[in-house]
Amino acid sequence: MPTADPGVRVSVDPRLVARTRDHLAAFLRALHDAGLSVPATKQRDFHAGIEAVAPSTTGQLYWVGVATIVTSESGHPVFDEVFRRFFGSPEDAVLVVDEPAEAPEEQDGDDDEEEQGSAPAGDEVEDLLVTETSGSGLRAGLGSPELPKRFGRTSASAHAVMREIAAELPRAVPRARSRRHRPGRRRHRVDLRAVYLESRRTQGEIVRLRWRHRPTQPRRVLVLIDVSGSMKQHSPDHLRFAHTVLATCSGAEVFTFGTRLTRVTAALRHRDVDEALDSLAPLVLDADGGTLIGESLTELLADPHVVTMARGALVLVLSDGLERGDCTAMVGAVGRLSRLAHQLTWWSPLACDPAYRPLTRGMAAVVGDLDALAGVRDLETALAQVRSSFSHAPAHHPRRRNHD
């Protein structure tokens, strides 16, 4: 194996060594203060890396730091900022950015708020504002008030319905076979290990066969809640329903969308539903604003975490489907979501009306991709749908075949 020639040791002023050590310690503390966790093992690796590489340029030191300290792509910006502060710009480090030369594009990362492709988010949406909706709920728009929204308190009767939903959910959520085999009575595969161990007590005579099987487990649940102006009166109850789902189903995820996509899973995990809803105020800034369903769902599907999450999951979309303008993005995203999901169910408050037909351009185009289209406007109607195992479809709805 090729190795570096051991360099000749040069005697260094001990005061310089001490100052360097202090500087490195301060650098590691600054990383910690900036929010990048650097546990003791990582600090040790960093020092060992410096010992091993003996960096002679800022660039070399930068790459040693990146390899030994950073543990995810999202940690890079924090590391870069603190590194520049302490050591200057790593000019001879080739900072490779995931961008084509002519057409810059954001690198997909962990942050749910990151932009992807053409999906507008954050400040970009401001350029798209056309008209501010009145919040009447009669029209979908593109504007967003960008104000914290309070979703109100939960009544005692709502609490009671939520408890009922929680009791029904485990039975209602579709199940899938686990990939792992467990010992059990169902005769799926002979448990050779158990058979062998038992036969040792009878001189190799197999008296009884033992079995292993793949037990079932509930599928993941992905809830997507439309918080635009046209859904204003339904959003609070939909969020309460999502809170119940998170409390009941392990591994569930919840996103809201209006003019942008927001992951609200962590905020909604708070034990108390009102506390959870209050914590959404600074997060969901597009509540009661416009609707960009297609762009929001496209952004959602650009995240590989979510694609993995949606694969084989029960996906619930709580929206009236009133998409403004071109519906191409919405149709494409719903189509892909339906191909990923085990079951794609759409709950629209409009469908509570028996005379409802999905005739708007967006809904008419996506209805064939749905497993169920049902009317849900509050917790009571949500409970009814949970009791029907999320699969109630109106007579006019062309049910597609479920797939795994």
Place this chain on the structure above:
Amino acid sequence: MLIDHATLDRQLTERRYLADEGLLTAVRLAVALGRPLLLEGEPGVGKTQVSHVLADVLGRELVRLQCYEGIDVSQALYEWDYPKQLLSLRAAEVTGAVVADLYDDAFLLERPLLKTLRSPTGAVLLIDEIDRADSEFEAFLLEFLDGFQITIPEMGTVTATVPPVVVLTSNRTRELHDALKRRCLYHWIPFPEPERERAIVEAQAPGLSARSAEQLVRSVNVIRALGPAKRPGIAESIAWAQGSVALAEDGTAWGEALRASLGLLVKNEEDVELVGAHDHEVFTDADG
């Protein structure tokens, strides 16, 4: 033992793997410090290939553990050959012979992790797509990665004769546990800048002229900028280049060869339609 930077760069280049400064540093440190190296990046950027060329450079055996949902210890570490044990037990009973030790090497099925530990010259262990495995398996790996040793109850503790060089890859389809990340060196492999990608494609597709390589890489970058459902990686660029070269050598015009072999680059209907809608933009140089 630290590999010299220039030497490693040259040896990887000789094997047609062009690494950037950050990856070279990460690999050198992984070997020098004996720490696992976690490589993340989008599919097709060369994460898996690193371990192949590294094994070749170090002259070590490459042991690959492909992760998947539901993988467990018996598929990764070792398993006893129960049918063989049963047959031996029955044979001994029939012949009246003394039952042999049913827990010796003859009945042990080596899986990748045990094979790695027992490699006499040390191995490069590739734990591929760790994000596909579940949390239970990840937790088990922590123990293995900590001391490169495992305990087989019937045989005792097996420790690596020569500590392996471990490379883990992840497509980030789920977040790995901090406990695992803490034990690893980390490097994110991004899409390369066009100049490096052109060099990679040229190295991997013999017969491709510099100008054609430049056109092809430009087209790839235009397609990535269009925001397809799946952005093509370097592996796809290489496959596209190789396919186009094969067709061009058969007399097809370069622009047509690129279009005809587009299926090597984009692999779903929506993306094919997207490229078709921007045909002029994507193939503007190639038709020249």
